[in-house]
Amino acid sequence: MRAFVKVESGVNGIEPAEVAVPRIDDDELLVRVKAVGVGIHDSYFLPGDAKYPFPIGIEAAGVVEQVGSDVSGHRPGDRVAFVSSMQPKGGTWAEYAAVKAGSLIVPVPAGLDFVEAAAVPVAGNTVLRAVKALEAVPTGGSLFIAGGSGAIGTLAIQVARTRGWRVGASASERNHDHMLSLGAEAVVDYHDPTWPEQIRRWMPGGADAAMAVQPHTSADSLSVVRDGGKLITISGDVVAPERNVRVEMVPHDTDVRGELTQLMTEIAQNEKRVEIERVYPFEEAQAALAKVQTRHARGKLVLRLD
Structure with missing residues (x-):
């Protein structure tokens, strides 16, 4: 699959690469990524046991392709937005991502496209x-x-x-x-x-x-x-x-999945707006990362995959 990867630990910058589609465990989902939310931490928020080349990224939206045998509440074909951080199998800047079932995963409501959905979770x-x-x-x-x-x-x-x-x-x-x-x-x-x-x-x-x-x-x-x-x-x-x-600090142990699902619905119903400055084709991921690292984007930057 296509991905943007960090080639090795301690090396700055990312590169396009062809890597294997991750194999999921019993407690994971395999998601076909449709859009990626670009964040300033994407290229260095990595697990200590990452294996290189490592696909970066923590936020995306897409379609569930497979579910592990221990997973409930999700099934193939579901449209989801999610945060998958510190996943040793790789991040979201790829055509497929392995996502732990206990991660922050919310349904994408009708009327909300994947680009908008990918801009919301983080x-x-x-x-x-x-x-x-x-x-x-x-x-x-x-x-x-x-x-x-x-x-x-x-x-x-x-x-x-x-x-x-x-x-x-x-x-x-x-x-x-x-x-x-x-x-x-x-x-x-x-x-x-x-x-x-x-x-x-x-x-x-x-x-x-x-x-x-x-x-x-x-x-x-x-x-x-x-x-x-x-x-x-x-x-x-x-x-x-x-x-x-x-x-x-922000209370990171607070569970707001219900509120986040409601926020996604409000955006789908035009009651709130998700601000997206620019949508980049996946091939221009390096330019998107450079832009977000300036800290001068208005709203979110998003990568769109075909």
Whole structure:
């Protein structure tokens, strides 16, 4: 099968290759990949026991081809979107992927094509887990999102508005109108060193909570949260709490499969939008990876397989 692989450990870059279709175990599915969500971690989020050449990637959508004898709830022909990370048999940048039945797998609803479906699992899962950690924010409360124009930020704006929260967000100026169209009411340019002051003018006393999506934004985001509020550091920044503001990472053990399935349905019904900046043919996977690594994509980049 066609795949994009890391040739050996410690070597940067990926290359096209022909590799064997993975054989599934009793607790796995074999999925024929139709579209791949491109992520900044795809080329280095690899299992320690990876065998090279190793197909990269963690997110995709496609059709179930085979199911292991111990698998229930899935059958050949099912349309699914999934996250398959740290799988020694290889990732999603390939024509077929072996997926553990216990992985994050959700049905693709009617009306949602594979390209849109492949753009949702990682970003949607992250947003829904972060929102779950902010359940104490009341209806009418406020959320600031540092990095509102990417795949996570654009979904976070919409999910927060569904919760009845007022949303402020940062991004480059060219994306401001877009964020406003998604439901943000205060938008700031992160290039402007006065953006924290602008957010505090929007929400005197500070926002109830913040999500720091982009790296190196947590400290400034903390400064716009009210005393006793909460900051979720999606970026993984480490920042010391102050003023009784709780600082937490995304709770990765939270199960949001039901909410993610509902989000996919809402996208299929045009109640929410999945933002896709560009769809690349599979042959141009290297260009897509280079683009996402700039951290300047608006929404998601997706690879389409024939």
